[in-house]
Amino acid sequence: METAQQLDKPALGTNDAARDKAINEQAAMTQDTPYPDQTVGTPFVDDPKMRLRDVEVFYDDNQAIHGVSLDIGKNEVVSLIGPSGCGKSTFLRCLNRMNDTIDICKVKGSLHLESQDLYDPKLDVVELRARVGMVFQKPNPFPKSIYDNVAYGPRIHGLANKKYDLDEIVETSLRKAGLWEEVKDRLHAPGTGLSGGQQQRLCIARTIAVSPEVVLMDEPCSALDPIATAKIEELISELSESYTIAIVTHSMQQAARVSHRTAYFHLGRLVEMNDTETVFTKPEHDLTEAYITGRFG
């Protein structure tokens, strides 16, 4: 099956020979172990923040997500892991309808943010995105000043009546993102002039400036060095006190460090979802075990 798709992502810490072996094993495994119709583990929680049932995503005739159902609890950090092309980013982008920007993308299923149906035709997407913010893989600050970057959202949504209020929002957001001390003297310097890690924290500050309820992060550290990564991870832990966070990551260590629950995706299906600790110590499904032990991925 689609082994070629996974070839380009070597498992962590394996050399070529080991990788070849892993690929062979994976090929064997995908033949032996059919996908579970039912996700194993405990994908559902009581009183979830986001309730997602039977989510299917199509790019034209290509089905990218097959019947994924899971909950994201309040103030919970959920990490989505899995090999490249398994659909975790696509799934994440459904949660604030960023997939709308792709013409050929169709989403089916029932997706709710509390009682709000995300794909209700009457829903104002713009408001939804203010409630469910997103941080992208590559830091993408606007080519504006640091201040204007953070003030962008509040200005659009009219969150501040006076300059003073706006200043305060900018400062709080930058503080929460752990960037205030580094940039307070140059708020009017361009945001693109910051280092990669600072840019990503700026993007996080920009996202939380509109006080979202949920923050989606699509591999937020994949373009960053280890020190910047550590800072962002620390930040995620702090943010989880006030926000619900869903994070897509390729680093299993990262998933283990920051998240409460972990979902393992494989070829567009949700294979397993459990407490992070369970997933990494006693995975229930063979595919999960194979992935987290680095036999393929």
Next chain:
Amino acid sequence: MQTGNLLLLLVVMVAGAYYLGLRRSFALARPLGGIRHLHSLPFYFAMRSAMWCALPALVVLGLWLAFDDSIIRQQVLASLPAELQPTDASSYNLTLSKIQNVASGALPVNFVEPPIAAAAEHLQSLRQTSAMALTVVVIVLCMFGGAWAWLKVSPQLRARQQVERVLQTLFMLCATVAILTTVGIVMSVLFESIRFFGKVPVTDFLFGLQWSPQTALRADQVASGGAFGAVPLFMGTMLISAIALLVAVPVGLMSAIYLAEYASKRVRTVAKPALEVLAGVPTVVYGFFAALTVAPFIRGMGESVGLDVASESALAAGLVMGIMIIPFVSSLADDVITAVPQAMRDGSLGLGATKSETIKKVIFPAALPGIMGGILLAASRAIGETMIVVMAAGLAANLTANPLEAVTTITVQIVTLLTGDQEFDSAKTLAAFALGLMLFITTLVMNIFALHIVKKYREQYD
């Protein structure tokens, strides 16, 4: 041999050299075990042979053609007897053209003095000799070059690098041609303008409010002095260009935004080329569209609300010109808007901005330099446009800011100054060069100004 035939022969020989070079490199490669043992691919050996064959011959050919005529002329004139030797520039030209006419058969031999006839014959024979010599020299050079290159082919020869160097030089020469042409044009306009300012004071030209360039050819004619105040022309140009830009910039920009951000792929593939067709309509067609359709329409509209509209008006010309330059704005703006990274859009949309907010606050500032470039291009086109104005705005140099009146522009006046029978050193004709210079400076200043604005307001994404 005639130069055309010679060039044809040259092409054949170069092709031959290419083929031989190719053959030889393959022949060399075979015993070594294939072309991978050569330093360069056979193509490069072949190209190198072709270049050696062509370039020296072409250089000699070019130099020869550039100088042989003047050398022959010198020799022919020197052969004339002393009493027929030209004394000044005009008699020099006269004698020369006489000789040339006899030589070409346009002037019968018995119409001229015998020494001239002899000189004509001399000219003829010199020309033949020159052509012959040229043929021989070029062919020999061609063969030598080709043979030399053929002999030098060896597995170690760095043909690839040599071809690269020749191409590099070629590219540089092409760039130089464009730059030198610009410099040449500026210089010629500048020198003629200086002559003009010798006759008419600069201040009169720059600040004079009246333009009537009729000067007397003879002293007893009435319209003697002429007035060369460029302000009415300048104002007319600015008025019409401003109207044109007022039409083109909003329409062009918004259509670009629609095409880049909102239109579906299907609409885009049809609409974009269709818009660009506007730029392909000949200006003379726009001209009569303006003069015969738009101008009467505006006149009728004006009359119905009690306004007095001239049948040739700045408004008609400006409106039609605006339509014409829409594609310059829209096409360039569309390209730069499309080039803004998707990450910028995602970032803004992800914060809950609408599409139009994203465009206004993120995409537009990021695309500003390109948009400005499109507007500038359109503005230069508007300022330089002639045909529409001639047909729809008239020739009357009125100093007015009223778009309903007839005005004229710098370019139109240049055309009228230089067409028809003219003395080429009168103030009237020289004024055209001064106007040209002014136009050039205006555009230049505009460009610098726009660059400055772009630098100040652009938001640069990496």
